[in-house]
Amino acid sequence: MKVIVAVFLHVCIVSFCFAVDLRSSHAKLAFLDVGQGDAILLITKEGRTILFDAGPDRNILKELPQQLPVFQKRIDLIFLTHPHADHLDGLLALLQSYSVGGVVFTGVLYDSSNYQLLKKELRAKNIPMFIARYDEDFELAENVLVDVLFPFDSLEDKNFKNVNNSSLVAMLHVNDFTCLLSGDAEKELESLLVKYYAKDLEADCLKAGHHGSKTSSTWPFLQSVQPQETFVSVGRDNKYGHPNHDTICHLQIWGAVKRTDNDGTIVRFLLQ
Numbered sequence: 001m002k003v004i005v006a007v008f009l010h011v012c013i014v015s016f017c018f019a020v021d022l023r024s025s026h027a028k029l030a031f032l033d034v035g036q037g038d039a040i041l042l043i044t045k046e047g048r049t050i051l052f053d054a055g056p057d058r059n060i061l062k063e064l065p066q067q068l069p070v071f072q073k074r075i076d077l078i079f080l081t082h083p084h085a086d087h088l089d090g091l092l093a094l095l096q097s098y099s100v101g102g103v104v105f106t107g108v109l110y111d112s113s114n115y116q117l118l119k120k121e122l123r124a125k126n127i128p129m130f131i132a133r134y135d136e137d138f139e140l141a142e143n144v145l146v147d148v149l150f151p152f153d154s155l156e157d158k159n160f161k162n163v164n165n166s167s168l169v170a171m172l173h174v175n176d177f178t179c180l181l182s183g184d185a186e187k188e189l190e191s192l193l194v195k196y197y198a199k200d201l202e203a204d205c206l207k208a209g210h211h212g213s214k215t216s217s218t219w220p221f222l223q224s225v226q227p228q229e230t231f232v233s234v235g236r237d238n239k240y241g242h243p244n245h246d247t248i249c250h251l252q253i254w255g256a257v258k259r260t261d262n263d264g265t266i267v268r269f270l271l272q
């Protein structure tokens with residue numbers, strides 16, 4: 001019995017030290033399992049919280065407490081890639097329970113009552129709103145940078161035939177680690193990015209555009225990004241048939257593919 005207790009204590013102490021060490025030197029990146037939609041959380045080693053999209057519904061309120069420190073009810077900055085419901089609607093739920101330091105979005109025109117409601121709520125709560133542009137980046141903590149790659153110009157009050165292609169695209173840098181977050185960018189926007197950035201799109205990991213659909217993750221785009229790991233935010237048995245089988249095969253040629261429908265919430269600790 002003593003041996004078992006000793007081993008148990010040793011495991012606890014080792015785990016505790018490991019946890020403390022991770023907290024003090026690592027950022028945590030979590031691709032949240034919010035069903036069919038996107039929500040990606042970054043917690044810096046200083047405890048700053050950044051969210052990229054907030055998923056389709058109140059699922060975000062179940063997922064966040066599992067990743068955040070107990071009693072933390074604040075998100076410092078939210079990037080809304082585009083105003084589709086599967087990225088935006090969770091933000092409306094989140095605003096009821098969390099304080100939010102600011103929201104970065106493209107300002108694109110989109111006819112949806114929840115988009116209008118969100119802007120109204122943000123104004124009512126005096127939450128600063130920033131219009132994203134590629135030449136304005138966000139230094140969020142020591143060695144943490146969100147480099148906005150798209151839009152090239154302000155999309156405020158601009159019309160888009162396919163609002164997926166208005167997605168805010170950003171390269172997340174945590175120390176030497178890079179992750180390309182492409183919202184729901186489809187092939188038209190991907191080819192624009194390849195034309196403009198070419199090899200500068202190269203990243204350690206990719207958040208696959210548009211839930212791994214066949215309209216995204218084109219081969220020239222993947223040749224530029226060369227992702228060693230790809231994350232696909234997708235709901236189990238979703239009605240859109242996402243992700244596409246061929247798209248997943250293409251992604252697997254470059255590296256490992258993790259999916260929130262199969263793997264649940266995916267967490268990576270990054271040396272910051």
Ligand SMILES: [Zn+2]
Pocket residue numbers: 037038084086087184210211
């Ligand atoms: Zn989407």
